[in-house]
Each structure stands twice: as structure tokens, then as C-alpha cells.
Amino acid sequence: MSQPQTSYPDYWKKPPFIKRPWLRWGLIIGTVVYVIVALGTMDVNWVRVWEGLPRGRKLLASFFPPNFADSRGVIIDGILESIWMAIIATIGGIILSVPVGLGAARNLSPRWVYLFCRFIVSASRTFPEIIIAIFAVKFFGFGPFAGFVALSIGTVGFFAKLLAEDIEAMNKTQAESVRSTGSNWFQWVNYAIQPQVMPRMIGLSLYRLDINFRESAVVGIVGAGGIGAHLLTSISRYEYDTTASILLVIIVIVISLEYISGYLRKWVQ
Amino acid sequence: MLRLENVLKRYKTGDVALKNVSLEIPDGQVIALIGPSGAGKSTLIRCVNRLVEPTEGKIYLGDTELTTLPPRELRKARRRMGMIFQEYALVERLTVMENVLSGRLGYVGFWQSFFRKFPKKDVQEAYRLLDRVGLMHMADKRADELSGGQRQRVGICRALIQDPDLLLVDEPTASLDPKTSRQIMRLINELCDERGLAAIINIHDVLLAQMYSQRVVGLKEGEIVYDGPPDGLKPDVLTEIYGEEDWEATIEDVDEDEEEASSK
């Protein structure tokens, strides 16, 4: 090898990800301080934690093996109620979403309709389903109807938003070519827009069914029907066998739902 | 010296990519490996450093038998073989310098590499190599900010900083324009010359193969069908390798290009 013409630096340091030193150090120190302060204000009652550990062990033990026999009837009843609630809430939510979604698409609706529908969408998206469920129980009384209302509202927030975004992103020339044939608004939506957004919407509705089932398993905690109430009771009565079997059933249903919806979505698209 | 003895590669799908290939490459020789797509060129190169495990046969690098090495020994052996890739295969989100220094990973410990604390002489060597290929000023740039030709130069630096005895070069020009292709091939050739390196260069461009190698090996369906000097690539040989085609035009081109290259 030829000898080097010049001497080269023998030191190299990776340029920092955040170039400004004050910002970099500020972020690092800020994070550390935050974590310390946050942990410091957590008020953990270690005595209580220590006392609770045997319960945790007992709870865990009741999963192996699970005992389904003792409370089978109650569990099946509650799970079925959750499933039907999820299904009807998905369907109801989607039916409500279609007009809202069409209205919330900028390229489809007059401005005041657009703003109004956008407001509905963001309002129903902001609050967790559980909070909506609490109010639904106040308004409609205990039972699955409240859960149905809460989950439907959640579905509208999710579905109408995606529908609107999909319509806004669709192929314009196709839509215009149909419009140019002199069709009215409904014909236009039916022929130009529906075919473009339909496959994805079917996929999304299956996905939402998945989410709704997960939620329907917990809205019972606030009295809105489904398996959640039994779960709450079993825990407060220390019947961990029942708790474990309910959780296992939920897990199994969630997995199979995810599997089925994944399969159907692939098939639809 | 690299020696392949009856190397056979059968993939899990049942496809046989290499059929009993035997090949010997003396120190300091640059050979071009030509052949149609799917002839097994890439597989052959990858069998040498065992990115692909050969099914049968033996491969010697000097006195070391590569095919039976346990992982730790294999890593040591890999340090002696620099590899240059078709799509450059730089880690795009790392800086140019880190990409070059990654060629030293086989020599440094985990924590050293984790904190980017490479030995001083490695850093010096990295700068020297980057200067050699004209990219000294790019050291702190991220690899994905470079052009194709620049990336391939960085790839070359990464292979050379390993201080290898052998270069394994897999289609170095496939993603480059004709002019850059020639520059890169010339650079690889010069560097092999400077350092006395042997090299296997996979290339599908017959022209470039003839211009920048001392020996050409033609591969067809996993078998060697030609092994000889670059000017021995007559139409009948090319027909044997690639199939029926009017080869006269290609060869004429070669002559012109060679004149052009030598007049520079």
C-alpha cells in the first residue's frame, strides 16, 4: 500500500440526533426529572401490595387448570349478550355512520353540513366508550340497550371518519364521469362513490366488530350489559375460578374473531 | 487462494442452484463471473462466506476449510472476505462513517461497537479510505442522502476496511448508470491492484466483464461452462452461456470500448 499523503483524524463521534445542545440536554434532563417526580408522587402503599401478592398468586393459579363447570350458565349467558350487543351495535353504528360519513366528506357536502357532521364525528371520538356507557346507563337504564347505544356512538366516530377520509381520497375522474351523465345526487353516490369505497368499508366493519366485542366485554362494569357485570361480581366475591374462566373465554373469542375477520377481509379485498 | 471443491447447493424448494462447482482462484486474481439470471452467480458468492450454506462440497480460503467452521470461527473467517452488494446494502439510517466502520465489527467487541468507540487506527483508516474514493466530506452524512455511485463507494470502503484477502462482489453495477458503472468497476480494479486482492465479481454485463477482469468464468444453470481469458468470449461461447443471440454486435462494441478505455 502507498504511504498516506496526509495524516487523517483518528477520532470520530456520531453527530447527535438533536443538533441544538440546549434542546438535547433539556429533553434528557426534563425526562429524568419528570420520571423521578412522577414516581415520587405515586403514593404506593407497599404494605398493601405485599398483602395482595398471595391473592395474585391465587388468581393466577385458578387459570391452571381453568374451572368452567361451576358457573357455566351465567358465563354463556353473559358472553352471548356481549356478542349480540357487539353485532347489533356494529350494524346500528354503521347505518348511522353512512349519512354522517357522507356529510363529513368535504368534496360531497355543502359547508354547513360538512362542519356539522365533522362535529358529530369528533364529539363521538373523544370520549372513551366507557364514559359514554355510564351516561347511556343513566339515560336508558341498566342493561344491554345502554351498551348498544354507547358502542354505536363509538362506532359512528370511528366509521364515519374513515368513510369520509376514504371518499375524500377517491378517484375524482370516475366520480366526474358519472356525474356528467346527468345523474342526480343519489345516483351519483350509488354509482360513482359506493363501488370505490365499498370493499374497504366491509373490511373496516369487520375490524370494528372486533373492537366492539372487546368493549362489550367491559361495559357491563358500569351496568351496560354483557359479561362485564359477571366479571366484576366474580372478582368482588373472590370467585377467581369464575374470573379466570370468563377471561379465558374472552381471550378465545377475541382471537377467533380476529382470525375470522382477518380471513374475511382478505377474501373481500 | 480460494478453492471450491464440488460445491452443490440445493434450496429447500428443491431447486439446485449449483451443481458440483469446482473453481480455484489464485491470490491477487480478479475474475468476472458471468451468466444469465438464475445461473447461480449470487448463490456461489454467498456460499463462499456462507450467507448461504452450501449443501455439499468444500471451500478453502488459504488453508481454512470454510464450510465446517463453527459460528465463532466463521465470523473470524468472514473478516478476511469483503463483500460488495448489488443494491449497496448500506444501513441507510446510519451515517457514512458508521457504515464504513461497520466493516470492523468482526474485530471489535460488542460494547465498543455499541458506543461507536472504534480504535483510533480504524477511524484513521476509515478516513483514508473515504478520501481515496473521494467521499471524505460526506463522513457525517446519512447514507440515504447519497447518490447510487456514492453509496457503492461507501460499500467498497466498508469491504476494504475489513483488510480482506478476497473481495466478493455481487452485481456492483446493476443499479447504476453506464458511466458510474465503469467508474465503480475501475475503482474496484485499481483497489484490488493496489492491495493485491483477489476478487470474484458477479456481473451480467459481458462488456464490463471483459474490460475489468483477468479471467472470466461463465456459469449456466449452476455449472461452469467457460473458464478462460476475457478475449476468449467468442460468439459460440456466449451462445453456450446465454443461448442463441446475435453476439457479433456485442463483441465489436467491446473492441471499441477497450480502445477508448486504453486511450484514457
Added chain:
Amino acid sequence: MPKIDTADGPVWQRRRTSKQRLIWFGWLIAVAIAAYAWHLISEKTIWFFVWDAPQQMVDISRRMVPPAWSYMDVLWKPIWDTLNIATIGSMISMAIAIPVAFAAAHNTTPHKLVRAFALLIIVATRSINSLVWALLLVVIVGPGVLAGTLAIGIRSIGGCAKLLYESIEEINQTQVEAIEATGASPAQKMIYGVLPQVLPTFAGVGVFRWDVNVRGSTILGIVGAGGIGVQLNGSINTLAWTQVSMILLVILVAVILSEWISAKVRHAII
């Protein structure tokens, strides 16, 4: 569509009718299911309450205004707790989710059995709602912020690890190969070949999850796991509707802010 060999008539027409029939059949099933579900739900509904609902709504809404602004003094600490539950919970979950994701991605997993175990963790933590985790943890560690933080942390493992391992499986494998070819050890291959490629996604997933968790942590107090949900539950139970509206306002602001921050940060990273 299954391919049908045809001797008579153009293929496209046959496909179309069979497809059409399938679609109609699908709709029929959907309507039947909906009708049955509706029947079951309505059986369990006391319709008197439902018809009374508009009256209730008007009534409660009226009692909610104006929000009890002074109640804000009590709310600062719960807000701080809620934020901590979301933030520390997200940190815990990311710390666990990253190794789980590497174990679950088929290109980085050390062994098939390890992969199966990692996938089991992902599925089990993901399928159970954070509220249920909170219920269980309140039993074990007692009511309070710790239970909430752990609930959010555990629930998010699966959600994060799923996104993370999908991004690990999508990396460019030749870049890793190139590092391997230099003689790097498996650990070095990871930090030079894999990590730089997935780090931006990891950061994005973390911030996204934080945003989700801020929303999620507002309700954990309902089962006693700390945060602003405790006050919400208390105010609803005591029918202090002006306080309820104040809390809802706070949650609204928190959710909007966290969504905004997360969008900004993700935009800056990617």
C-alpha cells in the same frame, strides 16, 4: 372467485351472477342476524326508561351547566396522576414490548418456541381490556395509581409489540446480510443492521400508544385504579352534575392535546 370452466356463454356473465347471488345471500344473513340480535336485546330492555331518555337527557344537561369551575382546584392532582399513568405505563410497556417484539418477529427470533411464547404474551395482554386488567390489579396491589399504571403497562404490551414486530419483519434483509458478512456477531448484527432500520417506527409506536393511553387512563378510576376517573365516578354517584361537566371538559382538553402532541412528534420523527 373460484374459476369455473365454461363451455357455454361468456365467463364474465357467469361470474357476475354467482357473485351477485353470494352478495345477496350475505345481505340476507346480515339482516337475519341483526333482527335476531335486536330481538334479544329488546327483550332485556325496559322500554319505559328508553322512552323517558330524552326527558332525562334534557334534565341532566340542564343540571350540568354551568360547569363547577372552582372544582378545578381539586382536579389538578388527578390530572397529574392520569398523565403519569399514561406516560409511565407507556414506558413500562415499551420496555417490555421491545424484547417481546424481537422474540416474536420471525427474522430475529432465537427459536420457534420462543416465538410462540412471545406471540402468546402479545395475544393475552392485548385481548383483555385495560379496565379488566385494572380490576384484577386493584385486587392484587390495592386501589390507586400503581394499579392503573400497571394495567396500562400490561395492556399496552401486546398492542405495542404487535406493531413493533410487524415493523421488524418488514426491514430490508440485505442491509442485515451486509453487516453479517463483515463477521459481526449476532448482537452486533442487531444493533447495526436491525435497530437503525426500526428505531423511527419504534419511537412512532411509543408516541402513538401514549396518545391511546391518555384516553384509556381517564376511565381507570371507575374501578379504583387512580386518575381522574375516580373523581368522575364519585361525582356521578353523588349526582354532582356540575362537577361531572367540569371533569368531562378536562378530559376533552386532555384528549385533544395528547392527540395534537402525538401527531406533532410523529411528524417530526418520520
